[in-house]
Amino acid sequence: MSATAPLTLGHFHGGIHMPDHKAESTTQPVAAVKIPPQLILPLQQHIGAPAKAVVSAGEHVLKGQLIAAASGRVSAPIHAPTSGVISAIEDHLVPHSSGLSARCIIIDTDGRDEWAELPPPIDDFTSADNAVLIERIRESGIVGLGGATFPSSIKMEARNNSIDTLIINAAECEPYITCDDMLMREQADQIVSGIRIIQHILGAKRCLIGIEDNKPEAIKSMSAAVAAASLQHTDVVTVPTLYPSGGERQLTLLLTGKEVPSHGIPANIGIVCQNVGTVYAIADAVLKGRPLISRIVTITGEGVAQPQNVYSLIGTSAGELVSQAGGYTGKANQLICGGPMMGYSMPTDEVPVTKGVNCLLVASEQDCPPPEPATACIRCGKCAEACPAQLLPQQLYWHSRSRNFDKAQDYHLFDCIECGCCSHVCPSHIQLVHYYRFAKTQIWSKEKEKIKADHARQRHEARVARLERIAAERKARMRKKKAVLKSKKGGGDSAKKAVIAAAVKRAAAKKSAAMAATDSNQSATE
C-alpha cells in the first residue's frame, strides 16, 4: 500500500490542453446558501424512467421526505430538499441540452427546514447485508454526480464478485469546474468512508483514486485521509491534466491500462467507476440516513461577481445561486450548466440545479466566445488527432451531414462520447458534436419508429391470422353440421323423436320444480 502512486499505467489517444480556470472558484471554502423561497424538482434528474410524484399540490412536506418514487429498476426517487408546501406539479424549464420543459414538483419553502424522520444510520456497515446497503443507496435517490446521473445502486448490484477494481473518478478534467476539488479538500474523511462502504459491497480488491495533477491540495488531503484510515490497496493516482481524462473510459485506461469494451461497461472488465461526489453522497446515505437533497455546485465565470462553490439544495434556481455569489457582472453572456466543453447553454436563469449539475458557468464573451461561422471541412485531420475515442470525426461529420446514418455507424458514431475535443480544434469552426448529436437522435428515433412499425406489423399479422382462424372454424362447424344432417337423414326419425322426448322431459321437470318452490314460499309466508 502506498499513499500516492505517481505513475499511470496507460494513456489515451488525443485529448487537449487548455487553460483550466480552476483558481477563480477555489479561493474560499464551500459556502452554505440560504434556503431559496422556491425549489423546482424535475421528476427526471437521472438516466432511466422519470420518478413518479407521490405527493400532490397543497401537501406539506418535510425535509428528506420522499416526494417522487422510482418507477422501475433504472430510476431514482426524489426527496424534498427542505420543508414546505407543494405549490404545483407542472412543466418547467429543466437543465437539458434541448432547452425544453419537463414535469417538475415545485415546493414553496417554509424556511423552517424541518427534517422528516430519516431511516436509521447503518454505522456498522461491515456487518450489514449487501442487499440492505444497496437498498439504502437506491432509496436515497443517489445517482452519478459527475454528470452522467446513472442510478448508483445498479452499479453496486451483485456481480458474483467479478469486480476487481474500484475507480474513484476525481479527475475533474473540465475547465472551470472545482466542486470535486473542493469536496476533496474539505471532506476527504467522509469520502474515504464512502470508499470503504463501496469496497465492502463490491468486494473489490483494490481502489484507485484518479486526480488530475492540477489539484495538489485535493491530492494531499485525499492521500492523508487514505493513510489515516489505513485503507488497504487504495492508491491516490495523480493523472496528467489532459482533457478528457475524467471520461470514464479515458480514466479507466489511464489507471489500469485496460480499455472498456466498445458498447460495454467497465464492469465487463471487472471495474466499477464512481464519481467522488457520489461516494460522498453514499456515505451520507449509509452513515447518516440522509437522502440526496443537496450537492456542491461551482458558480464561476467572468459573468459572476464572486466565483465560488456552494452547498446548493437540489432544485435551487440558477439565478438564486448566482445572486448568492454576488450576482452578475456586466460581462455575463452565457449561462452554462456544466463545464464549457460538455455543458448545456441555458436561455434563462430560472433553470434549477438538479442532481447532475456540477457547475454554473456564467461565461463572458472572453470565457466562451460565440461560435464563428463554419467554413468547409478541409479534412485536415486535427479532429482525429484530438479524438480520445480514436474515431475519425471528419468522416462522421461528412456522413452525419449528408444523413448517411448507416455509414456514420460504420465509422462508430456511437463510440463518440461528445467530449467536444474535435470541435475545439477544428480550423473550419464546424460544430462537429452538434452533427453527431443530430445523427444519434435521428438513428434513435428511426429505431423507435421501426419498433413501432414492427409492432404494428405483428398486430396486423395477428389479426389476419385470427380472422383466418375464425373463418376456418366456421367452415369446420358448417362441415360438421352438414355431416350431422347427413347422418340424421340416414338415421331416420327415431333420433329426432328421442331428442323431442328429452326436451319435453326437461320442460316438465323444470315446471314441477317451479311449482314446488312457490308452494314452499307460500307456506313460509303463512
Place this chain on the structure above:
Amino acid sequence: MQFSTYSSPHTGHTENVTRVMAQVLLAMVPGIIAMTWYFGWGVVINILLASLAAVSAEAFVLKLRKRAVAPVIMDLSAVVTAVLFAVSIPPLLPWWLTVGGMLFAIIVVKQLYGGLGFNPFNPAMAAYVLLLVSYPTEMTQWLPPRELSTHSLDFLTTLGIIFGNALPQGLSWDALTMATPLDEMRTQLDMGKMISEIRQSPLWGDYGGLGIEWVANWFLLGGLFLLWRRIITWHIPLSMIGAILIMGTAWWLAEPEANPFPAFHLFSGGVILGAFFIATDPVTAVTTKKGQLIFGALIGVLVYSIRSWGGYPDAVAFAVLLMNMAAPTIGYYTQPRVYGEQEKKDGA
C-alpha cells in the same frame, strides 16, 4: 435574465483555415526566393499572375453560385493552389496558359465539385497535367539555372516575354531555354549513355540538378516548418520519400551505370515540393495515419516508375492525381481501431 444559447463545446477555436493556409504560403517563401534567384523574375510574375487569376475565378464562380465571396477568398486556399501551380510551371510560360490553367483548376477542378473541401483532385496538379499534355512544348521550355545562363533577363524583359512573346533582339527560344535535369537524364539514358558520362554535363550540382537542388533544399526547410507547426504530419512526406529512396537505391545498387543515384531522384525535380506541399494537401489525401503511409508510399512508387519506365521525365503530378483517386478507398480500409473495439478473432 436572457442568455445566448449555443451548442457545446463553448470554448473558442484555436485555429482557423486562413491561418493554416497562410502558414503554408509562408513555408513556401524560402523556396520561392531560391527559385527566383536561380530562374529569374518569371517565377514571381507567374505567382502574381496565377494568384490573380485564381482569386478572380473563385470570386466569379462564388458570385454565380450566390455565395458570400469574401469569407471564401479570405481562406487563401485559391492562393495556395496558385502558388503551387506557379512554382511548377516553366518561368517563361505564356501568360494565357498560366491563366487558362488557373481557370481550369479553380472553376472545373475545385468549384464545380463544390469548392474547398469537396474536390477529389489536387487543383494545381490537375491544371499542370492538363497543360502538360495539351501544350508539351511550352510546358517543357525551362530556363537554365543562373550559373549556366548566358542571358540574364531583367524584370521588364521577362514581362515582355510572358505577355508579348517578345524575345530580346537576337535571342531565340532554343538559345534561351534548356532541358531540365530530369529530361536530360532521360534523353541521355535513352541514347545508351552511362551515368558517369551523363554526370559530366554542367546541369548537375552536388547531388541533384544544379540550382534545383538548392530550391529543393529551401522547400525542404519550409516542409520542416510545416511539420513543426503541425500543419502536416510526417506520414505522407516520409513514406513518399522513403519509397523513392528504397526503389532508387535498389535499382541503383543493381546497375549503378544505368540508374541514377537515389538522391538524384529527390533533388532534381518536384519530389520535395510534392512530398511536403502537394501530396499533403489534406482535402485530396487520405485522412487516416495508416492510410497516409500507404498513400505516400504509392505516390513514391508511381513517381519512380513513371520516371524510370513511363513517358514523362517527372511524374509527381501524375502520381498525386492517380493516388487522389484511390484516397477514399484507402481511407475506408485503414480506419484506426476505435477505443474499446475488440480485435477480431479468427472465425469469430
